Amino acid sequence: MNVAVMGYGTVGSGVVEIINRKDLGLTVKYILDLREFPGDENAAKFTKDFNDILNDETVKIVIETMGGQNPTFDFVSKCLQAKKHVVTSNKELVAEKGLELITLAKENNVNFMFEAAVGGGIPVIRPLTFCMRANNIRSVNGILNGTTNFILTKMIRENMSFEDALKIAQANGYAEKDPTADVEGHDACRKICILAALAFGNHVYPKDVHCEGITKITLEDVANVAGKGAAIKLIGTAEKLADGRLYIIVSPAVVKAESQLSAVSDVFNAVEVDGDATDQVLFYGKGAGKLPTASAVVADALDCAEHDAVRRPIFWGPEKPDLIADYREVENEYYVRGASLDASLISETLGNDAFITKPITENNLRAKLSGEPKSLIRVAKC
Amino acid sequence: MNVAVMGYGTVGSGVVEIINRKDLGLTVKYILDLREFPGDENAAKFTKDFNDILNDETVKIVIETMGGQNPTFDFVSKCLQAKKHVVTSNKELVAEKGLELITLAKENNVNFMFEAAVGGGIPVIRPLTFCMRANNIRSVNGILNGTTNFILTKMIRENMSFEDALKIAQANGYAEKDPTADVEGHDACRKICILAALAFGNHVYPKDVHCEGITKITLEDVANVAGKGAAIKLIGTAEKLADGRLYIIVSPAVVKAESQLSAVSDVFNAVEVDGDATDQVLFYGKGAGKLPTASAVVADALDCAEHDAVRRPIFWGPEKPDLIADYREVENEYYVRGASLDASLISETLGNDAFITKPITENNLRAKLSGEPKSLIRVAKC
Numbered sequence: 001m002n003v004a005v006m007g008y009g010t011v012g013s014g015v016v017e018i019i020n021r022k023d024l025g026l027t028v029k030y031i032l033d034l035r036e037f038p039g040d041e042n043a044a045k046f047t048k049d050f051n052d053i054l055n056d057e058t059v060k061i062v063i064e065t066m067g068g069q070n071p072t073f074d075f076v077s078k079c080l081q082a083k084k085h086v087v088t089s090n091k092e093l094v095a096e097k098g099l100e101l102i103t104l105a106k107e108n109n110v111n112f113m114f115e116a117a118v119g120g121g122i123p124v125i126r127p128l129t130f131c132m133r134a135n136n137i138r139s140v141n142g143i144l145n146g147t148t149n150f151i152l153t154k155m156i157r158e159n160m161s162f163e164d165a166l167k168i169a170q171a172n173g174y175a176e177k178d179p180t181a182d183v184e185g186h187d188a189c190r191k192i193c194i195l196a197a198l199a200f201g202n203h204v205y206p207k208d209v210h211c212e213g214i215t216k217i218t219l220e221d222v223a224n225v226a227g228k229g230a231a232i233k234l235i236g237t238a239e240k241l242a243d244g245r246l247y248i249i250v251s252p253a254v255v256k257a258e259s260q261l262s263a264v265s266d267v268f269n270a271v272e273v274d275g276d277a278t279d280q281v282l283f284y285g286k287g288a289g290k291l292p293t294a295s296a297v298v299a300d301a302l303d304c305a306e307h308d309a310v311r312r313p314i315f316w317g318p319e320k321p322d323l324i325a326d327y328r329e330v331e332n333e334y335y336v337r338g339a340s341l342d343a344s345l346i347s348e349t350l351g352n353d354a355f356i357t358k359p360i361t362e363n364n365l366r367a368k369l370s371g372e373p374k375s376l377i378r379v380a381k382c
Numbered sequence: 383m384n385v386a387v388m389g390y391g392t393v394g395s396g397v398v399e400i401i402n403r404k405d406l407g408l409t410v411k412y413i414l415d416l417r418e419f420p421g422d423e424n425a426a427k428f429t430k431d432f433n434d435i436l437n438d439e440t441v442k443i444v445i446e447t448m449g450g451q452n453p454t455f456d457f458v459s460k461c462l463q464a465k466k467h468v469v470t471s472n473k474e475l476v477a478e479k480g481l482e483l484i485t486l487a488k489e490n491n492v493n494f495m496f497e498a499a500v501g502g503g504i505p506v507i508r509p510l511t512f513c514m515r516a517n518n519i520r521s522v523n524g525i526l527n528g529t530t531n532f533i534l535t536k537m538i539r540e541n542m543s544f545e546d547a548l549k550i551a552q553a554n555g556y557a558e559k560d561p562t563a564d565v566e567g568h569d570a571c572r573k574i575c576i577l578a579a580l581a582f583g584n585h586v587y588p589k590d591v592h593c594e595g596i597t598k599i600t601l602e603d604v605a606n607v608a609g610k611g612a613a614i615k616l617i618g619t620a621e622k623l624a625d626g627r628l629y630i631i632v633s634p635a636v637v638k639a640e641s642q643l644s645a646v647s648d649v650f651n652a653v654e655v656d657g658d659a660t661d662q663v664l665f666y667g668k669g670a671g672k673l674p675t676a677s678a679v680v681a682d683a684l685d686c687a688e689h690d691a692v693r694r695p696i697f698w699g700p701e702k703p704d705l706i707a708d709y710r711e712v713e714n715e716y717y718v719r720g721a722s723l724d725a726s727l728i729s730e731t732l733g734n735d736a737f738i739t740k741p742i743t744e745n746n747l748r749a750k751l752s753g754e755p756k757s758l759i760r761v762a763k764c
Binding site: 123126132275283291303306 | 684
């Protein structure tokens, strides 16, 4: 079956490499990219004109690895309307425009698939959507960004400051020159939005999710929790509350020693899904990188090829007003440093002017603290 | 869509419970069991006659949770020939008769699915078969049996003998009165055979796999490796060797501290799949239990309902002569206690008369040891 690949960057070139080297029944007919790639072995397949792909009826599957929303959303929409299946690794596109695109796909009886958008090469979306669908999902917690996890691992293991660890991540190619999307949590936020939509059935937009990065984490805090075997990680959480609302947040969190997520180090990612039948299930591996991500894209393309006539039932509804609870009004345990609290509200004293609270809302906690704390970090429930 | 459930034991009753309580578009029309269940709320659905199910054309999906091969193989074969999809949680049936049954399913253009046969509620088979299929799989390593992992965890953490830990496992319902299938590794062996067939494409029969249980593990060995942060686990391994043959074995193995499998404790299971695109990916969760296993069965049934017309391409070929290498002729690091070896072949001395070898075949190692060792345990490569 003929496919077209839009975007010949890291992931796109990996997709072409895997399709060329493995006999999977797929043939790359076009590669869309405005850049020049002199001497590339796929030279004959390059085009700068999207219409070459759109108007070629032999192209049944379009793989989008361009990134961003513009012109990607327009291109993907047109492909779906032309009854071509679309596979993407573009988490921004899915987090912001997923509802429109899965709706378009449904209307045109084609598939829109995005396994690679969360967790790179780690199977997460298909297991959550298909293997676990006899469950009511209670929560999803994940280490969803390899760059920040690499930085935090350096801070934890080598007692290195955030700034120094970031420099090493950049030198190793794990962090971009402008690391904002990673270190401020925006990348992880897109991913938890996608997981929340799949797990709970309504589109959740990144703008509605409280998102806090790792730039303010101090070595004092890292050391204070390490004494208990715990670790500070950037955790994306989406949890169904008893009242039906959603607690969804991306922020640093104290992960206790007994959690599987506490052992997830370096650039690795992991997603823990808690279902009412399975209890906690964890998916772990490399969350980014050329071939891991490309392999997930190619698996989606093969799924599309096998489901040319039957649609895969990946779907969720529009955003729901008042679905998202104010994160400051949801009870959690908190790690606090540099302020004091009535002993009856403390569950554990860590020394060094730090303690863990009993479950309390952030608003309540702040009202009861002796002053502005130096650090206030939620304790993850995973 | 109407389904029939054959076998109303732990898993079968869990399947009925999930289908009844969730609106999934499935209806249980028959429950086949020779036993009586007085007062059961599903009384009207019970039958003792398999032909009620076989001859009812409105039953499109048959769920087999009886266990064993007889009369299960006969019943499942007849259902497939009658063009009914079959879902099973029966690892013995799949490991021994999987080739015949997937072939029958293919000939009759129906699906034969068995996600629950490995890892209970943990998604493993679908991720391996579909999400990772753009990979060439290099190896699969897994903690595939919760009972033995519970016993080993007790031995490691509480310095308890195998016999005492087994008694606690039995008292907690984690081990059967006759624990042979678990503690001798037969259960794990069936699972690694299924994973090997899916990963490498040929049926592997349990009788051809070297299988060694945990009854001979001593507290001395547990303590010796614990000093290095390592743990002794019952590991199922299937690895593609450079010459194309398969190294497949179930045995106790030393799992190094840096392996994700070393942190898998109690009744939890985990499967690590190493693919040439993704590198190592891990799936973790509860490998057994009523609702976890039942939820995987129900997910398969839903997949069958959606693929009533299109077949899911789960398939492997017949066993291949000479595919399986003699495990004693494959190089590994080994843990040895109670015999001495030329220092040039030792990679690490552990004290207490124990050491880790450099990579060497077991046959070579035994020839070079000063005598019969008290313990000889492979070091896992995961």
